[in-house]
Every structure is written in C-alpha cells, then in structure tokens.
Amino acid sequence: MENQTKIKVESLNLSIGNKVILNDINISIPKNKITVILGPSGCGKSTLMKSMNRLTDLYPEMKVSGNIFIDDEDILHTKNDVTEIRKRMGLLSQRPYPLPMSIYKNVAYGLKISGRVNKQLLNKRVEHYLQQASLWNEVKDRLKDPASSLSIGQQQRLCLARGLAVDPDIILADEPTSALDPISSQEIEKKFLELKGNYTIILVTHILRQAARIADYVVFMYLGEVIEQGPAKEFFSNPQTEITKAYLRGSIN
Amino acid sequence: MKKDSNKKTSFKKQRLKYEEYFFRGVMLLSSCLIAFILGLIIYSILVKGVPSLSWEMITQTPKGGFYFGKEGGILNAIIGSIYLAFGATFIAFIIGLPISLYMNVWLSHKEKWVNMLRFILDLLWGIPSIVYGAFGFTIMILLGIKASLLAGIIVTALLILPIMIRAIDEGLKTVPKGLKESSYSLGSTKSELAFKIMLRQCIPGIVTAVLLSFGRAIGDAAAVLFTTGFTDNIPTALNQPTATLPLAIFFQLSSPIPEVKERAYAAAVILTSIILIISVLSRVLTQKYNKHTIKF
Numbered sequence: 016m017e018n019q020t021k022i023k024v025e026s027l028n029l030s031i032g033n034k035v036i037l038n039d040i041n042i043s044i045p046k047n048k049i050t051v052i053l054g055p056s057g058c059g060k061s062t063l064m065k066s067m068n069r070l071t072d073l074y075p076e077m078k079v080s081g082n083i084f085i086d087d088e089d090i091l092h093t094k095n096d097v098t099e100i101r102k103r104m105g106l107l108s109q110r111p112y113p114l115p116m117s118i119y120k121n122v123a124y125g126l127k128i129s130g131r132v133n134k135q136l137l138n139k140r141v142e143h144y145l146q147q148a149s150l151w152n153e154v155k156d157r158l159k160d161p162a163s164s165l166s167i168g169q170q171q172r173l174c175l176a177r178g179l180a181v182d183p184d185i186i187l188a189d190e191p192t193s194a195l196d197p198i199s200s201q202e203i204e205k206k207f208l209e210l211k212g213n214y215t216i217i218l219v220t221h222i223l224r225q226a227a228r229i230a231d232y233v234v235f236m237y238l239g240e241v242i243e244q245g246p247a248k249e250f251f252s253n254p255q256t257e258i259t260k261a262y263l264r265g266s267i268n
Numbered sequence: 269m270k271k272d273s274n275k276k277t278s279f280k281k282q283r284l285k286y287e288e289y290f291f292r293g294v295m296l297l298s299s300c301l302i303a304f305i306l307g308l309i310i311y312s313i314l315v316k317g318v319p320s321l322s323w324e325m326i327t328q329t330p331k332g333g334f335y336f337g338k339e340g341g342i343l344n345a346i347i348g349s350i351y352l353a354f355g356a357t358f359i360a361f362i363i364g365l366p367i368s369l370y371m372n373v374w375l376s377h378k379e380k381w382v383n384m385l386r387f388i389l390d391l392l393w394g395i396p397s398i399v400y401g402a403f404g405f406t407i408m409i410l411l412g413i414k415a416s417l418l419a420g421i422i423v424t425a426l427l428i429l430p431i432m433i434r435a436i437d438e439g440l441k442t443v444p445k446g447l448k449e450s451s452y453s454l455g456s457t458k459s460e461l462a463f464k465i466m467l468r469q470c471i472p473g474i475v476t477a478v479l480l481s482f483g484r485a486i487g488d489a490a491a492v493l494f495t496t497g498f499t500d501n502i503p504t505a506l507n508q509p510t511a512t513l514p515l516a517i518f519f520q521l522s523s524p525i526p527e528v529k530e531r532a533y534a535a536a537v538i539l540t541s542i543i544l545i546i547s548v549l550s551r552v553l554t555q556k557y558n559k560h561t562i563k564f
Contacts, residue, residue: 070449075377102455112450115469115560124464125454161560174450181454 027081054236105178111170113162125181148176168199317533337527345516353486356424364432392430398490405494420496439473489514
C-alpha cells in the first residue's frame, strides 16, 4: 500500500494548431504524497495540470488525446459531469483569485453550490477550513469583510481554504507561491506538508529548492516531454539523464 | 569620435524630452477643451433657462395659452419622458443582460462568433435614431397601431439595446480567465459562474451600462418623434400618446414667441437635472454593492 497510484496519465498528447505542447506524457502520481512537476518556464507543466481537471475544455484551440485515470476513472472520456470531476480537485493558481464576495462567502461558496446550506453547519465548516489553511486567527473578527481586503499571502491561503471546502482528495497547485513574499511562501509549503496525509498534492514549480524541500516524488519536464520521474531522493541524488543533471546544476533555465 | 556620439545621445535625450512635453500639452489641451465645452453648454442652458424656470413649469400640464407664452407647465413631458426612459431601459436590461452573459460565458470558447456579434452590435449602435423611429413607424402602420407610449418604449428599447449589451459586455470582458478557472474548479456550473461570480464582479460596469442607456433613452428625440406622438395630457395607459422632454424642447424652440423659446431652455435644465440626479443616485447606491469587486 506504500505507493498506491492516484493519478495515472497515459500517452497524453496536447497541441495547439501545429505546435505540440505535451508530447506522449506517461506518469503515475502516488496517493497522499507531494508530487512536484518540475521544469523550466514554458515546458508545459501548467498545461499538464490544467488537463487534469479539464480546464483545457475552456480553450477550444487545444487538441487533447490520451488518457488520464483518476482512481481508475478516465476523466478525459468519462460520461460523468465535468463539474463533479473538478470538485474532486482543489486548485491554487499562480496568483490568488478570490471570489468577489466576503471572506466567509468565499469559503462557503463551494459548499453552497453543492447544496449544503444549513447555516450552523456552514459556520462550522467555514471555521474548520479557515483553520486548516491557518487563516482563522487572522480573519475571525472580520469574516464579513471583502476578500479583496486581505493581503496577497492571506488571499492565497483563503483560496486554499475555499478549495479544501469542497472536500477534494487532490490539490492542484500551479506555482502557488510565485506571487507571494518569502514568509507567505513558507507558510504555504508548511501547509502542504501538513496536508499531505489526507490529500494527494501536485505542485507545479520551476523553483528547484522548493521542489527539494517538499517533494516526495518528482516529475521533471523539458520542452513538453517528461524527461525523468521518480522518488525525490533518487531524483536529486542520482539523476539519470544528462538534461536532468544539467538542470540540477543550473545550466538550463 | 567619442565626443560626437555623446553629442548624439544628448540630442536624442533632448528630443525625447520635447516629445514628452508636446504630447502632454496636446492631452492637456484636449481635456481642457472638453471641460470647457461641457461648461459652456451647462452655462448657456442655465443662463437662458433658470429665469423662466418656475414651480408652475414642473407641476402643471400645458394650459390653453401655454404655447403663446401663458400659463401652464411641462409636467406632461417630464412624466412622459420618465415613463418612456424607465420602460425602455428596463426592457433593454432584461433582454440585454442575458445576451451579454451568454456571449461571455457560454460562447466564450467561440471567439469568432462573439466577435462577429460584437461587430454587428457596434453597427446597430451607430445607426441614427431617426432610422429606428422610421422603422418603428413603418411597422406601426403595417399593424395599424397609433402612436403611443408602448410603441415609443419598444422603439427606444431597440435603440438602446445594442448600447446596453456592448457596455455590459465590455465589463464582463475584463473578468480575468483565472477567476473563471478558479470558480470552475470549485465545481461551478456555467450559470453559477455567470450569475454568482461574473455579475458581482461587474456591478460597476453594469451600472455604467444602464446609465449610458438611460441617458440615451431619455435624451433621444428622433426615435419617439413618430412613435409616441405628442399630447398635453399625462398618459394613464400604455396605448395613449405621450409627450417627451426632447420633443417639448424642440417644439418650443421652434416657436416665434420669445417666452416660449425661453421655456425650451428651462425644459433643457429639467432634462439635464433628471439625468444628473439619476446618475448620482445610482453611483451612490452601487458604492454599497461594489466593495466586493476584486481589483486585478
């Protein structure tokens, strides 16, 4: 049971017009671990992540083929509702996009649209998830304030709370610390380490040191292809390919 | 040689500086010009209109000798214009809002279609209002309907519909893709994204769209010229003809009697005040609701 696979991507190809963005991606992502997708800018990391919760649907110019299995369900070819698939994954984007409503409603939104409207239960859940994102103490006295009044770092944690509130089992984080100051970044990283017991976390980053700090499993991508993947320890101590070695040395970026 | 290139760069710097001065001057000048013209318009209306403005003007309908400069007021036109503008804005809003939401949420992955729609709407926006009036008139003749408040409301609604749609659309366009992706990943359906997120985010833009449309509706004379008619009475039903302020101004201005002409300016003061009051009121009211809007 050590390395149960949560997400399995099989021969995934993605192109825009004649330009190939992702070329024959085959990876498996272990359950309840932090998997870091690492690579220089523009190598297709974010796009790979977007295809996992079908946000690629929003870009009609993207042609996707292949399979992505989440718990044995092929989400690219499923008959199930796409909103149900997305609810199973919380998303943290490069910069926080709080919803245009109060702090409380930001967290309650996901619960409300899934039909959980009992006021007392909502209050409890909102508190619970704000605490999980270590934001509760900072905002408990101003839950009615607009989310835009928070700092960027707080906004990102609010987005985490709001994502956790829909009760996902996967967290997708697309360079979640790139807009944050070092201290807020640290808090997010700490949070991920705490959360990985219950969630499968996929983190996209181009910061090598961040990957080294928190990764259990690493997928290294370069120019739309997966160059190497494996447990973090082996990846950093014993890289297999020349490109990986060059990247770890800092010669490509 | 080195000196020469130094001279060159300093000359270039000098040129850039003057360029900066020049364009700043041009912008300042045009801004002042606009402010001046606006001031001049308001000044001339006030100077000519305020002396003949009276309580009688806004509380009475025209009496027997009104068009010869005697007793009576233009309450008929004030009420008529308000009925007409509110009716038309309301209809344009309940038709226009869903259209612009549809363009930005459901059609968002068909960029070509949306841009074509935008182009058509911009064309419609550019059509002179007299054409709308003539079009409405033709249809009314065809159906055998007389000039009435309802006909005026419908034609004016058609006139302001493209303005309403495009103005709301411009607001919705500014919603960043990241916000849409975020709300989709929370499991929102398209309608939840449209009505719970996009609408809230764009309240200021929607208010602007409504104001823009309302201003056009209440100020337009040509669209109502054939379609609403003109009467000295306050309308009590949708099928009655109705007076409007722009037409009241027009008719009084074309009178040879000086007292009547002056009243036209008083009517213009009233029309301008209505637009001003509505604008300020709605701005104040939305202050309360747009505090949640996220600035990106």
